[in-house]
Amino acid sequence: xxxxxxxNNLRHTSRFITDHTTTGLAIFHKxxxxxxxxxxxxxxxxxYLGYATNQFPTDLNNDxxxxxxxxxxxxxxxxxGGTVLxxxxxxxxxxxxxxxxxxxxxxxxxxxxxxxKLDSNEVRTLQRGDxxxxxxTKHLWRNTSTTEWARVLFMxxxxxxxxxxxxxxxxxxxx
Numbered sequence: 001x002x003x004x005x006x007x008n009n010l011r012h013t014s015r016f017i018t019d020h021t022t023t024g025l026a027i028f029h030k031x032x033x034x035x036x037x038x039x040x041x042x043x044x045x046x047x048y049l050g051y052a053t054n055q056f057p058t059d060l061n062n063d064x065x066x067x068x069x070x071x072x073x074x075x076x077x078x079x080x081g082g083t084v085l086x087x088x089x090x091x092x093x094x095x096x097x098x099x100x101x102x103x104x105x106x107x108x109x110x111x112x113x114x115x116x117k118l119d120s121n122e123v124r125t126l127q128r129g130d131x132x133x134x135x136x137t138k139h140l141w142r143n144t145s146t147t148e149w150a151r152v153l154f155m156x157x158x159x160x161x162x163x164x165x166x167x168x169x170x171x172x173x174x175x
């Protein structure tokens with residue numbers, strides 16, 4: 001039976017995507033909802049896919065179509081050659097699986113306090129506004145509160161696999 005958590009009382013995030021008129025004036029894009037869709041994940045947490053691209057540097061002439069496609073078929077974590085912007089709301093006392101993605105991740109705590117634990121058992125506690133740069137290491141995230149939700153913003157970019165002493169570290173999603 002799934003663990004019961006208090007309702008997520010964090011403010012729902014809106015996203016505002018800019019675009020251009022046919023004459024080059026900046027406008028807000030009107031065909032993608034400003035409401036970021038929520039996706040439940042197995043840990044009881046919630047993921048919001050804010051934006052995604054499939055190449056770097058990004059081609060701003062067709063990135064909107066890419067994102068609309070990705071919304072119908074979300075990636076596990078990264079997109080080969082692209083970027084992913086997402087928010088994850090961590091339920092009280094929630095702990096992610098120990099995992100490694102082949103990506104460079106920028107993580108910014110937006111609400112709450114979370115722990116970043118590495119497979120070496122080193123731990124850092126991050127509070128609102130703190131940033132972690134996750135460089136292909138095996139890690140987990142834990143919401144330290146037993147009563148309040150936490151929110152972390154992630155920006156992920158695919159990376160080459162890390163090589164240590166001639167050994168290539170592989171992706172491990174911890175499932």
